[in-house]
Amino acid sequence: MPATSQPDRGARRRTTRLLAAAAAIATAGALAAALPSSASADDRSGGDRHGRYQDVQLLSFNDLHGNLEPPAGSSGRVTELRPDGTTATVDAGGVEYLATHLRTARQGEKYSITAAGGDMVGASPLISGLFHDEPTIEALNKLDLDVTSVGNHEFDEGAKELARLQNGGCHPTEGCYTDKRFKGADFPYLAANVIGEKTKKPILDPYWVWKKKDVKVGFIGVTLEATPDIVSAEGVKGLSFEDEVETINKYAKILQRQGVKSIVALIHEGGFPASSSYNYDCDAPGAGDGISGPIVDIAKNVTPQVDALVTGHTHSAYVCTVDDPSGKPRMVTSAASFGRLYTDTTLTYDRWTGDIVRTAVKSANRVVTRDVPKAPDMTALIGKWNTLAAPIGNRAIGHISADIPSTGTESPLGDLISDAQLAHGKALDPQTDLALMNPGGIRAPLTYAARAGEGDGAVTYAEGFTVQPFANTVNLQDFTGAQLIQVLKEQVSGANTASPKILQVSAGLTYTLDLTKSGADRVVADSIRLNGAAIDPAATYRVATNSFLAGGGDGFPTLGQGTNDVVGSDDLTALEQYLTANSSATNPIAPPAADRITVVQ
Template identity: 70%
Template sequence: MSARSHSTRRTGGRRILAAVAGLTTIGALVAAMPAGSPAAQERSHGHGRLVDVQLLSFNDFHGHIQPPSGSGGRVTHTNPDGTTRTIDAGGAEYLATHLREARKGERYSVTAAAGDLIGATPMLSGLFHDEPSIEALNKLDLDVSSVGNHEFDEGAKELARIQNGGCHPTEGCYEQGRKFKGADFPYLTANVTHEKNGRPLLDPYFVWQKNGVRIGFIGVTLEGTPDIVNSEGIKGLKFRDEVESINKYAKILERKGVKAIVALLHEGGSPASTSYNYDCDSPGPGDGISGPIVEIAKNVSPQVDAMVTGHTHQAYACSIPDPSGKPRMVTSAASAGRLYTDTTLTYDRRTRDVVRTSVDSVNRVVTRDVPKAPDLTQLIDRWNTLAGPIAGRPVGHISADIDNPFTEERPLGNLIADAQLDALSPADKGGAQLALMNPGGIRAPLVRAASGAEGDGVVTYGEAFTVQPFTNMMNVVDLTGAQLLTALRQQVSGSNQASPKILQVSKGFTYTLDLTKAGADRIVTDSVKLNGEPIDPAKTYRVAMNEFLTGGGDGFSVLREHTNKLVGASDLDVFIGYLGKYSTPAAPLAPPALGRITVVK
């Protein structure tokens, strides 16, 4: 597949800055020009040698066209005195308003993203295979995005439909007379190739240009994507090294005369603080960030002028040195549309490159104190109307509230783990002997009074989706008893020592958690049993869990060491299937009994 060169499709309201603010935004090169010089005057009108290009970016949107709720809909701000406060943030109606306001007065403005725009989405988008999110992103005037791992949740064929349009292959069109048009922006996959011919699955790069200003964007997907998506959906594809792929296409762009280059990479890092305004360049460039992005950035060619990243759902704007030791801006805007990054790229028309010393980035909050964008409100209302009958479809019945309290063992966690074991225990489904569920993946309780107009205990599709909204694929893997014991210890040690993440376990799996002790010693080793038998460290067990856990999420690094993986249905399908199988109006499902985890305090 040949790469394409695109002219910008949207020009309204994008003008160059009317004046130069000073050294902090444009660097010493521009400051050196006398304020009244012809060069400075030309630059101020966007026709001189140097012009400022505004790069607006975000990542890991995950279909949050409506404002995300709870802690997932807030960001943390650190005040000058060191105290912190939280700010409600996110929602496509507000993001549109913020982006449109930011573009005012900018002659050169381009908007880019770093993947996971869809997949693991809330009900309103997920019900319709993320068509609502793509329509919203089109209205946000997104110019280009890399492909994230979650764009492959439903396979490469569905990704092609998302890009090119067309009705869903099994569900058809959701509105009579309206066909899904696909993404207006190109999705880029420089490192995802067909095994047979080595050609990229989608375009590897995109060239944005306006009035002779040309900026190349190289899009790269998480190399580890095959470990966390359904293997059938990516059959015949190869996910190549991120650094090698970026460097390859940086050279190609240079040969084509495109010297200003931005990498859109769906991989990221972890800053030392969760505050979006944390200075990760203190005491030195990049000192306040860790994780995979650090080594990647240090090895990506100096030809690349900036890197927009994602995947870790963290917020940062760091100057990480490139292979030549020269600082280079690397950014991420958290997730769920709560932030966007505003980057200034000073473009030199003579060299056709970015003045790296002038690159400046800042993360800005998508606050909810601005007017909603009416066109986004209309879009959300339209899809809500369509979602009504689907969201209201009964899928099960409960006899009482199945709550999700903040305790070590949770009734709803037990129910979900039992559902996963039930679905994946047959030999042809994976032969699971036990199931583990991450507590953070349980997003809401099942409440009887809220389930039906008369409080009759009906569980609707919409309510089940709200409990399990991520649509993670289920995996069944081999783990040794020793690895299982290590996983239990990682609940309460390492990165989880201060805030334990207690896995929810299926029936038959029991152990004691002694909170009077510290760290890994909180797990009483000889208490860990499966169906009454002590766990044998040397024995291999078949364990069901979602792809988030098999990828080592929430600090469970040992779970990445699994072998013999089988990918099953989504966690939502498993949950709904269990509700339908074991509950009726006459015999509703009761909350599972507790007692799998004995807690000593």
Template identity: 70%
Template sequence: MSATPQKNRVPRRVLAAAAGLATVGALVAAMPAGAQERHDHGHGHGHGHGHHKPSRTVDVQLLSFNDLHGNLEPPAGSAGTVNETQADGTVKAIPAGGIEYLASSLRTARKGHPYSITAAGGDMVGASPLLSGLFHDEPTIEALNKIDLDVTSVGNHEFDEGATELARLQNGGCHPVEGCYEKKKFKGADFPYLAANVTNEKTGKPILKPYTVWKKNGVKIGFIGVTLEGTPDIVTANGVKGLKFHDEIETINKYAKELDRQGVKSIVALIHEGGMPASTSYNYDCDSSGAGDGISGPITDIAKGITPKVDALVTGHTHQAYVCTIPDPAGNPRMVTSASSFGKLYTDTTLTYDRRTKDIVRTSVKSAGAKNPKSANHIVSRDQPKANDMTALIARWNALAAPISNRPQGYITADINGRGSTAPEKPLGDLIADAQLEGLAPADKGGAVVAFMNPGGIRADLVHKASGSEGDGVVTYGESFTVQPFTNMMNVVDLTGAQLVAALQQQVSGANEASPKILQISKGLTYTLDMTKTGAARVVTDTIKLNGEAIDPAKSYRVAMNEFLAGGGDGFAALGQGTNKLVGPSDLDVFNAYLAAHSSAAAPLAPPATDRITVIQ
């Protein structure tokens, strides 16, 4: 998902507090690019070799999910629910997710399926809660190995710490700075990360494998993995340094031809880019008005341009749930799926493989006359038994993280929603922006008069009644880290009034016109957003005021923001034009300092009023 990337996920001084967790290890060299055959390991994927003559067609089960973001424990608050439309038309929020339940769901789904593949659509790691993020996502890779993930594409968040760190997650080796956790070498991913459209600027070659081929009993299915071409726009410059990101359609079509020449006729594309369905309910019928009518966004054009050689698309990035049929360039139906985020859903798709043609027999999402759909999303219910090996994994890493994770940072009176708020101005957005302004307002800290926070960088809600041992209303370090896991450094820069106005207009114009990114603003800044208009005109300029005074286009203002925004990230080119930059503490340090200064057990902090942006719909 588009969000603030991180430079170093956890400050070195924080990890130093957990002395004894690590010993120094070496970084394993990057895996060479190229194709690799992926074989079934017999990890509960089913057997059934049999001695009878095989039938012409074989049903291959494709289980898929996307955007896990290191959520090993069940995500809290609204981030941990999925919407389900009931028979009477009402919508019910159902708690879902957690790696213990995802593992159980996948293992149960595989039963009775001799041919089963598990694939993912990117962002397995990055923007992770502290349990995984504190250890540079090694716990998540370990968990994915245990649930028998066969293959995943990279997503934009796989580049949060750069290509070298991504190569370490693939190949293993201890962290080059923090060393080896638990005094043992990290083994790396058992599954291939695919990065077909990400090349080294100097060599022109993919930084990881572009594709892989899964094989069993003569059945061959190729997987091509790509991230969105716009990854550099939503990741810090350090994260994508030395890399080039190429067009998704051209890349997939290129490697589909290559696989076809090798005799691999059945192909699935794993694409870390997505769309927006017309409903937020996971069980919405995307094709109720016609093939592809129920979804919009970048994936629709991508799907229409990908060669018919590709038989199905597993997508992600937008954190939405959908199972849609979008016709390929030849007009044939092709499934396009996404399973929400954070392990709350998984998709079960049936690929009917023809042994004679070596290709998938294409059908619509709901095949004619069939009682069951060919593809459907399923809730990762928390009512089912937990997977014991995942419970043990979480307990082991939690024991290492506990000295840091459980430290109280502040107190709140009620939920303060961030990720879970659908409003342009979010309560937690106001709180974060206020913290940044207060922390950087002193003259020796930068002299900021206003602060901006990008909405995608707010990764969770602050939940009043959270899981764990702490009392209700306590905000622990682990919880504040989950809200702001990137540890971006704060910047204070000079911007003119004209540049401030331009930045506000860029929220709803240019790259952000179709899907606005509304900056969260500190107290004192107010304006009106008229969504009945189009483009930059949605920002009513004569309403923009700072502490009651109109913005002077020629005046210079000191503005606080994280390094991602200060670099022009998320389409805010105007914010990247700042001068006289001062680098301050991390966004997480500023946030925690604000919580400590403004709350106590006797006087907890209430949610802000969210009265800074007046919205006309």
């Protein structure tokens, strides 16, 4: 048999020492992974040193909706919880200030990503909406946005227009607005769950990977599966919208196979925090369920391979943890809307595993205050587009005697718009009985205080456009009384059971909404009156709505069953005609009393 050599005892001792050292390193690594916040300066780096842990800054926001200028009224304020338990409101928003805040936040951060959760465009004020949101894309390019998911409003003008915003090119019917060709977004729009019915593939990229040196973070972008319920049928024609969780989990596996272990989901769906304060600690002891709504179930079911969820859609502000399917807490954030907040999240990247150390993730919402210098490039951008919009936007269309709010179960502005649509309907057909307006179509209040180029109380076309930017037409349809009662019940049942959508009603229609009850019973059927008379289920009523509701949108399928259709002018024209006919500088219109719906709580 062949001879065998024996290792000397010195060699055995050296091997033993090497094994012991390796075991010690492994043990130290395990402890560091569990407690990265206590890692040494050599292991943990917020700059560009190549230790084991690398802090990556994630700045995020959502639901900008083309608000380049500071939003007016309550749309331009956030509620802040003070240390003594009291609250205060803070003026916030405007891309001139957002740019300054983001650029300041990035200073000293060599690993920084900026992401968004959808609805960057759509339902935009005149300065952006008049130009099909090209100004907002230009502003987002200047903000150095890295990536965003699509939201439902990205489909307001259909998939072809969304593709133009991504890829550039002049508008197909209106051409170029300036002497330069629109170049499109520098950042990718992600639409993982939006499938072309012909191609059977996502209409835009489903995911994107941010890379810097040896650090990689993947992003998956989805919008809410229910987008077809809240966008016009024309806007989603030829598209299908798949389940958010199944889609994210599918692409998380794909990213993992590509070696991308750190993953963030950008989800245009959201929740409702227990407090309206942007800095409420929903994870504090005794806070209970700090957040509710659709995003909770999504967060509980998205694969643990995803390390954080940036959300939107509900225009709420929250920074919460929700347990993933394995029972481990995971960060879920939303930065309200209109550029009033941004979320500052620290993701601790482990170079050894390529993954995010979830126990070390920290996040907070920051206010886009207006006490900082304006970003000059944003001021110039706003000035350029305002100059182009001024001949249209500065025209006075009416006068008001005080602020007309757009919030509440029944809002004064909702009443005013419904009355305007009823008047427009009667001009088309004197037999029109009533008008109904969806609250989501009212995007801002009317404010009394003067803006540039106007006097106190003057309402300009630009302000009206900000309130109603969708260019829906006013449609007339016939419904039976039974159908009308069913429509009112659909406000709080069916698709609207969990999140009621209370229609704004024209003068003469009254009823009681009993919130102590559940489901459709919350609308008290025998309380419904039109001009004091009970609704006759067998009678026919002529109803004015906007074209979105007339198609059954917003979870009102019965409104899609009307007959004897007549299509009028767009809804902003109806509002302009009503304000012009019913107000003047010496006789301004007063805010309606908002007393048509009696609410029992």
